[in-house]
Amino acid sequence: MSVILVLVAFSVVLAGGFLAAFFWSVRNGQYDDTYSSSVRILFDDDKPAEPAAAPSAPVKLMNEQSPNQ
C-alpha cells in the first residue's frame, strides 16, 4: 500500500510544479493583458505585401470596443 503514498508524493510535487508555473506566468505579466496576445498569435509573419494590392477578403477578428479590465 505504501506505493500509493509514493505516488501521492509524486502527484503533489507535479501539481506543485504547475502551481509554480502559474505563479511565474502571473509574475511575468501574462494576466495583465489577455487580449493582445490572443490577437497577436493570428498575425502573419513578415511578408512583403504589395503596397497597392487590393486586400483579399479582410480577415475578421474579434473586435474589442470596451476598455476591458
Add this chain to the structure above:
Amino acid sequence: MQNNSSAPETAAISNACYHCGEDCGKVPITLDEKRFCCNGCKTVFEILSQSNACDYYRYEVHPGLKAVNPEVGSRYAYLDNEEIRRELLEFSEDGVSKVKLFIPAIHCSSCIWLLENLRRLHDGVMQSSVNFVKKEVIITFHDTTLSLRQLVELLVSINYIPQLTLETAGKGAKRKINRGIYYRLGVAGFCFGNIMLFSFPAYLSVNDAVENLLRQNFGILNILFGIPVAFYSGSVFIISAWKGLKKRFISIDVPIAIGILVLFFRSAYEIISGTGPGFMDSLAGLVFFLSIGRWYQDKTYQALSFERDYRSYFPVAVTVISDLGAESIIPIKKLKTGMRIMVRNQELVPADALLVKGIGSIDYSFVSGESSPVPKKEGERIFAGGRQAGASIELIVEREVAQSHLTELWNQDMTGGEKQTRWDSILDVISRYFTVMILVLSTVSGIFWWFYQPSMAFLVVTAILIVACPCALAMTYPFSMGGAMRVFGRNSFYLKRTGVVEALSKIDTIVFDKTGTITRNDGLGADFSALIISQDHLQHISSLVRHSTHPASVAIYRQLQGFEALPVTGFAEVPSRGIEGHVRGHFLKIGSAEFVTGSAAGSAGGSRVFVSVDGEAAGFIAISNHYREGMKEVLSELAQRYELHLLSGDNDAELPNLLAFFPSRNHLHFNQSPKDKLEYIRALKATGKKVLMIGDGLNDAGALRESDCGISIADDIYHFSPACDAILESGQFRHLPDFLGFSRTSMRIVFISMGLSFLYNVVGLSFAITGNLSPVVSAILMPLSSVTIVAFVTLSIFISARFSKLEVK
C-alpha cells in the same frame, strides 16, 4: 470612440472611407481605386502603403479613426527639451531609449498589428509592444536616428496620437498592478483540488487497517494544504473583518472569517485526535469560490481614470519668451511668477496670467461652463484653464501652476474624503443582522446541548458557525453587481466600482449641468431660415467661415458641409466681432449686427450672426445651443420618477427653451460658480435626498464629488474628465433612464438571490442544530449553494439586461 465592429451595410461599403469607414460624402477623394472621406485619411493610407504596412487593412475593415488635424508644426517641439525628454523616457542609454505612451486610439486588432510593426515605418524603431487593456504601447528605439519628438510625430502622422500630460509623464506616476488576487486564487484552487482527492477515502465507509493508514496520512496532508488556504488565500477576509471590527463595523467578512477559522481549527482538531475526517474540503471550496467572487468584483477599467487631478489637464510644457525675445520651451513645473509665456491657437493657458500682447478669445466652457468665448484685451487677467481660440497671445504669469485659481478650485473639494464610507451597502446592513443572529443562535443551541448532552455542545456550536458561513450570500453581491457593471460597460457606461450600481439604484434626485452635459460640447447649432441668400452664396459663406475657429463659425461650417472650399482673399477676423473676405469676387461680412450692418438693431444677445454680401444685408443665421439627441425624451422619462434640477455656469439665455424640459422654474439655476454647485448639492443632501450629479467640466468637479453618485459625461472617454464615480460616453446619454432602471433591477436580483441563499442557510442550520452535520453534507451543500446562486444571478442579470433594451453582447 468610433464603431467599426459591425460589418458595414453593403450599400455603405461603396461610399465608406477605406481608412475610417465614414461616409465619404458627395466628393470622395480617390487613390488606387479606394475612396477616402478626407485628406487626413488618405495621408495615413499613403504613409502606410509606402512603408509596406497595408496589412493594417487586412485585419479589420476600416480600422482607422477619422484623421484630424494632420498639421503638427512645432506642437511637439517641447519633446526636444532634454529635461522633458528625460522625464518621459523610461530608460535611455547608449543611444537606445524606451518610452511608454498612452494612446487612447488603440481599439482593434489592426491597431495592435500596426503599432507592433512600427519598425516598418521607421528603421529607428527597434521593438514595440502593445498593452491593449491599458491602451499603452512600449517602444524601444535608437534615439540617434529617431528622436522622441520624431517618434511622437510619426505616431501622430498615422493618427495614433499619444496623450502626453503631466500625470502620465514621470516615472513615479506608474500605476502598480495588483496581482495578489491571482496568487490567492491559484493557491486556493490548487489546494482545493488536492484536498478533494485526499478527502475521498474518508467518504468511503470501508473499515480496514490499510484504509485507516491512508486516512491518517491523507488527514495530515489535508491539514498541510489547509494552512495556506486559511492563512494565505483566506487572509484577506480575516484581515478585512478585523479591520472592520476595530472600527466597530460588522461587514459580511466577519461571519466569513469566523467560518474560515472554525472550519480550519475544528478540522485540524478532528484529524489530529482521530475523531473524524474534518471539513478541509469545505474550507478550500469556500475560500476558492469567495476568491472567484472577489476577482469578478474587482474588475476595473484600467485604461480609464476616475481620479484625475489638474495635472492631467495641463500641458507638459510651455513656450517662454525671454527678455531678449527668444523663445524657449520649459517644463510646466519650472514655470515661475513673472515669466512671459506664449499661448498659441487652441492651447491652454497654464497659469493665472496677465495678457500683455495680442487679443484673447478665451474658451472657458470646461472650467466655468460659459458656452461662448470670453474676449480679453491687453492688461486683463486670464485665469488658468481657458483655451485660446485665435491668434497667439503673450502673457505674464502671475501665479504658479500649483497656486492658480483652477488648482484651488480642484483642491477645495478634496475634503470630502473617500466616498466608500458615505453610505452603508445593503450587504453590510444584512450581514450585521445576520452575524448577530448566528451568534445568538449558536449560543442558545450551545446552552441547550450543554444541559441535554454536554459532549455534543462543542460539535453543534462549531457546526452552526461552519454552516452559517454566508458563502452564497457573499457571492450574490459581487456577481450581480459585477455582472451589471459589465452590462453597463458594454453600453459605454463605465463604473469606477461595482458599488456604484447600488448607489445608482437609490437615487431620487438628479442634478444636471448645462454646458457640455445636456447641450453638446461639439459646438452650437445654426439655423439658416432667416437668411435671404442664394445657394452660391452659401458656398461662399462656407468657404469663409472655414478660416475661423470661433464656435459660431465652426457651427455654421458644420451645417454647410458638402460644399467645395473656394479660395478666399483678404480674409480678416476681428475678434469677438466678425470675419470678412473676398470669395469669387464677392465681398462677404459675417458677424455681429454692429460689425455687419453698422447698427446694433436685432442683435438678440449674440445668438444671431449677421451676413452681408457686397455691402448688402442678407439676414442672419440663428445660433443656438445644441441639445443632446433624445434629451426631451430622456428628461420627460426621468421626470416621472426623479426630481430634476439644473445648475449652469452659463447665463440664462436658454431659460425659455429649458423651461419646456424641466418641471419647475425653481429648479433651474444659472450663473453658478463651482462652489455654488457644490453647496447646492450639499443642501439637497441635507434634506435627505439621494443626489445623482451629471456633469462634464472642471466646474462640476466639486459637485460630482459631493453628490451620492457623480457621473461624468464625455465625448471621448479617455480624454480628461473630472473625478467621478462613473464615466458615460456622450452618445449613450439617451439610455440614461434605462441605465437607472437597470440598476434598480439589479438590486432586485440581489434581494431575490439573498432570499435564496438564506433558504440554503436554513437547510444547513437545521442539520447543524440537530447535530447531524457530517463533512459530506457540508461538502455538498456549500458548493451546491454557491454554484446555483451564481448561475441564478448571472442568468437573471443577462436576461433583465435584454429586457431593459441594453446591449448584452
